Amino acid sequence: MAPHTPPPLGAPRQSRDAPRPRDASGAPLLEVTNLTKHFVVRRGALGWSTGLVRAVDSVSFEIPAGSTLGLVGESGCGKTTTSKLILALEKPTAGSIRFEGREVSTLGGEGERAYRRSVQAVFQDPYASLDPRMRVGAIVAEPLVINTDLDAAGRHRRVAELLDLVGLPERAATLYPHEFSGGQRQRIAIARALALSPKLVVLDEPVSALDVSIRAQILNLLMDLQRRLRVSYLFIAHDLAAVAHMSRTIAVMYLGKLVEVGDADAVALAPKHPYTKALFSAALPIDFDRPPDEVTLSGEVPSPLAPPGGCRFHPRCPFAMPHCATDEPVLRPESGRLVACHLY
């Protein structure tokens, strides 16, 4: 088992246990095909199965090296389950996740450990994700202790390098998380996520818990880091303008299904799916003289235990047609993106 040593920052990436990243040929870093996760709902003392939640249902997308995929949708739509599947915290029911061309579920042993090192996460609440009893230096060094054979001096150097990378002074390493503001804590969480030089970072609502004036600082930092380190992001957020700003591609989820996937500008500025239209019409108008077409939805998100037949969105859709209740639309190309809607 070859111990993993992170390459120096900014140096070209050398992958020792996988084929070289195929980013030169444009092939994706991460390729998700028909990914499906069902949860069996058990109730009562006997634990009999009483239902099935199709949390993620046949979802396909890809993330090229150095690029960002924005995943948007309301709570319960399957965003977080998708991110857990990618982080290998849940096992998929069906479908495949390919990383650098290799199927993740068949990696096993050292291959899987290498995968877990390559895929890291930053979560919403930096107050919950940092251990209050550990000094910042120890927090950032923890992945290095577990995954590398760096000695104390080497870890110390690496921690200083990482703190500098996220814009924190070196002396931050000796302090505790409570001595930092929310934005600075999120910088610490980012430094920890980058400790092992991952190729993909899952950003699950990374700025939602921060003050408005601090959000731009963190979004800028994430973009600078991507440019310098060529790291890919899976960016999950409620703030659609932030997602559109950060992402190259946007995927919109509704009740476990992707309803629209495409270039971020196309999806944000000219959404096609009625659900995407409704989501994006809630964002800040750019121009007071030209308010965006507003689509306000009626009703609530149905229970994922009993999703509606046909198109899952049809009971709330202002443009629903009779066959929307019976035929399930598939993702089809439309105006330069993929849309799952019978209107097109």
Added chain:
Amino acid sequence: MPAVIDVRDLRTHIVTRWGTIKAVDGVSFALGEGETLGLVGESGSGKSMTCLSIVRLVPRPAARIVGGGVLLDGDDLLTKTDDEMQRIRGRKVAMILQDPMSSLNPVFSIGMQMREPLAMYHGLRGRAVVARAAELLASVSIPAPAARLRAFPHQLSGGMRQRVVGAMAIAGPPRLLMADEPTTSLDLTIQAQYLGLLKELQQRHRFAMIFVTHNLGIVARTCDRVAVMYAGRIVEIGPVRRIFTQPAHPYTRALLESIPRFGARRERLAAIAGQPPDLATLAAGCAFAPRCPAAFDRCVEAPPETEVVPGHATRCWLHVPA
């Protein structure tokens, strides 16, 4: 148009071990019937404390309203007795908070909770209470209102719970409704529904509304005027359109520029440097000066409120004639 609510130089201080915090430091604004004021600012800027001061619900004994006036239809709430205030809260001034579960009691059915204010304030008894409660639920578009009265809060979705809170808020009907981040806990498509509902209720009952949020998109869509708070003071106040298109205060301008917008992608955002101020160690003078790109020597003194154009005022030395 006579003002429904006229807040004059309101000051609320919090006494802590580390010193006195001026949480609300000379806040003034007035609102007419059917008018909505958006109160924006970062956490700790004094938005919520301003609202709590208006209904005199500041956490005592640490926090104390030390000065100013709160005139509701010309009547100063700060001179009322506690009993008089109790009759005003919930009836003439209503509040909707961020988390509906903090307003609803989990062990009582919706009907039970709605009964209390209806019996207390309106003297309704028996069937009339139930009928009025069902009517209120129907007015916030809750389907099958009579059946919902028997439901408990946990049986309702977040959006439904917030509608129930809305129904209780308009029971008065109030003269002033304060909504403190009412849609932050709701899903995006439900947010839009709820904002539409609040607007509809306002048109029907003509109450003045104070809308506390840090979401500028919501302000642009729902408010007539906006007040930007920083470190306990209103640094800029004016009509929404004017503030969004011609902000006068450097903080407002920086805030608007720091927000990602559609169509302006993959450029660096204009981030505001530094951290939000610590109110316990606030120096005299303009609180934004340490982060302000346009700060100059006069900023060590607190800037007075200056009118840029009629109806649009700011607290910044850049706009004070020399």
